[in-house]
Amino acid sequence: MTLLKAGRRRTAPRPAAGAPPWLLVVAALCASVAAIPLVYLVVRAADAGLAELVDTLLRERVLRLTLNSVGLAVAVTASCLVLGTAVAWVISRIRMPGGPTWLLVTALPLAVPSYLAAYGWMVAIPSFNGFFASWLVMTAVCLPYVALPVAAALRGASGDLEAVARTLGSGPVGAFRAATWPRVRPAATAGALLVALYTLSDFGAVSMLRFQTLTWGINSAYGASFDRNQAALLALVLVVLALTVVAGERKTRGQVTATATRTVPMHTVRRRWLPVVAVLVLASPVGGVFVPVAGLVSKLIEAETIRGIDVPRLLGAIGATLGLAVAGAFVAVILALPIAVLAARYRGRIVNAIESVGYLGHALPGIVVGLSLVFFSLAVLPTLYQTVVMLVFAYCVLFMSKAIGSARSGLAAVPEGLIDVSRSLGLSPLATWWRVIGRIAAPAIGVGALLVGIAIMKELPATLLLRPTGISTLAVELWNRTAVLEFGSAAPYAAALVLLAAVPAFVLSGIRGFAKEEE
Template identity: 70%
Template sequence: MSMVREGRAGTSPVRSPRAPRAKAPGWLLVLAILCASTAAIPLVYLVARTTDAGFAEFADTLLRARVLQLALNSVLLAAAVTGSCLVLGTASAWALTRVRIPAPRAMLLVSALPLAVPSYLAAYGWLVWLPTLDGFFASWLIMTAVCTPYVTLPVVAALRGASGELEAVARTLGRGPWGAFRSATWPRVRPAALAGALLVALYTLSDFGLVAMLRFQTLTWGINSAYGASFDRNQAALLALMLVALALTVVAGEKRFRGQAGQGTGRGRMPLVPAGRWVTAALALVLAAPLVGVAVPVAGLTSRLVEAQTLRELDVARLGEAIGTTLGLAVAGALAAVMLALPIAVLAARYRGRLVAAVEAVGFLGHALPGIVVGLALVFFALAAVPALYQTVVVLIFGYAVLFMPKAIGTMRSGIAAVPGNLVDVSRMLGLSPLQSWWRVTARLALPGIGVSALLVAISVMKELPATLLLRPTGTSTLATELWSRTTVFEFGAAAPYAATLVLLAAVPAVVLSGFRGVAKEDL
């Protein structure tokens, strides 16, 4: 893309909204570095804690059979879920875009529904029907259903944007629908598919609620046990660092094998393949994840809610307190994440350079930090550096900001980058200071993107479980923690009202969010 675009005759060229300057002002750079550095606090503290433990203890922990088994379980589950989501998500995206199925728009909406259901809530719904469900297979099945939309949605978008000419040529040369797709179209949509697979792998590695409910012991389970049972700081920190190393390895591997998105050679569209007798199979591909990840859990939740005993024993005051706490933390976490992400988003949207790229990369570090790792690291950090803040809402909100800052950065960066640079230049020519120009021009035009980022963070805060369990003040409970505390003792009826309320509250900002058009694809 050209770095400049010509203005009208007789005027100097003005910058395109997508052409950032090379040099950022010093004050903005310093502010962005300070905000980005907050995202690195958990990782830096874990490294320091591991260093204090010494190499001997580190090696002893790594070589324990129990630790190796936990790491192997984490890797196997992440690999299995990622592989199945990659296959099922790509196949369902192909069915949605290349096969003539009934109500395709409705089917696309249905395929995205599992994103609204937290993994631990889906596990709870299944346990209502099958209380003895546990182990690797159950964890793999439900996690695959919950995570498949992370692959389906970006691949659908890539397929719709890809040219169909090469695939049509492959069909004329005798290739079948799948053969033509594999040879001509897959290289073009592979980056989108692998980006979705990266999210699946990170989500699976960081999950705690589902694997704990289904009694499949992974590193997240080991971290929680080491911290909760004996408060073994060193062992918990070492296990947390192992989990971060696995997550960073996944991120590096995805960047290594992703490649570049291919460009279409034309705007030809592939004619839809008549489903014929295979319509049932095509619909099964699309509906498999929503059925397992949404329909069965919601049916289990509904069955508990309609029981008279559940309603009679409902503690309305406690439910109301949990609702208020959840909403309050969601608003506070969203504001904190937006405030920390805003300088980074402005820097990334308006300026370029190696330092700018490094600052943005550090801001996105939360993508590779599981919630249980952030929670554990901030527990240790608060005790060592600011003991007065230990088990206070300040540390909890800060943890939310670190975890979900990437969601805010991505969306706000897109919104700010879309503000025409010439409008900013005109405002400066009229005598406005940089801060006044930002407030009167950029902030107002980028406000929808900022609002979207706040909604994304608020939804994530409502559903967050492991960080909340570790960082919440004593006596503070959210809908997620109330649901967790009841399901761990198999009180499924008592957990049902909290689960239903959590789904309804998370659905409200999700519905509002669906009305915006500026949500970045990476924030799905």
């Protein structure tokens, strides 16, 4: 019985002083990968000089681009925070026909890239552009980032305080604000952080919808070969905005102490209010999925589109997308594992610093990473400029944090007792990792790899800047055709991208189910 309890006891983090030196060094080297683009971008901006930096920042065009980026990010984040919280409350507190299906419907927009959603809206409404169009599309795509974590937090929130508030005369909204909101606020602010970063870094949707933001300005400045310094300075401005958002979220982040809770009873909505509730929940899936898919299908069924498909080019784009996704996911997981092992087993300032650097790529927009690696490769490693190696490296910088978080959770769940028993039976640390730790953590590591792979399939700006000549992904082909308003010829690539991204999504759900069985 004692051995059984030991086997169930999960690993508790140990002080960083107990970590093997080789693990600290390897984890630090892997984490430094994420810092290379930012460091080099700062060096490049410093070379431009203070006078050029001030002159660039005070230009009317730069101020307008900055205000457009900030304004769009604030508007999208605010609308997602309000609507996402409302949607989460509905699917968690109201009994509706279909039950858990509504949660799946709410998550659907996560599978659609913003530029693909913009493509569908432009097919339906060719004159659809500007701030409102960008706000609508980005809100529809990003709303699940708030709705899903808040819904999960609501399931664990205590119903006792909310019930007390109702008995004291508070209405449903007042009781939620006073008793439940403080408990779900950390989940809501974390989701709002993802929305703000996604909106600031978006390039494809705002460019298609002709709303000029910093990402658009960076791409335009880079395209003008005589003004590369301005591109670097604009990229630095965007990074400062992103890091400011991250710092603000960390400062306002709250922590909730787990307590014994009473399940909140589900409310039965009145029949007359059911259409209103359905519209609220379906607004994001309709705007982020159904309208784009409808536009895509309308173009695919046109006879001209079917006859005009360049099959070899389409197959080449599918092969390039799959190959880059597999390569990027594999390398990202290899780099993430030492950081995840260190973070799961040890604690301390050094460990926190290494892990934070590893997550740095999460705050760097794709166009900034792509631009900085263009400068870096030309100045330091010219032989790697426009090669698959540099493109895969960019993917690792951007998406390694997804693999770190997933792998860390899996490794932290490995029972300490099993590791002790394995070592007591004479197995080496490597054999223990392979036969015990690796097998238990494999589902979580696999989830991280699939998340990275899906993100790579949808990535656009870094791919546009770094892809080798002659290699084109589905996202790039879709962008190139949509940029010149060739919606019909873009449809096959959009359809292939949706179908291709759906495959790892199904596998992902299977791995998560396996992980739950293992637990």
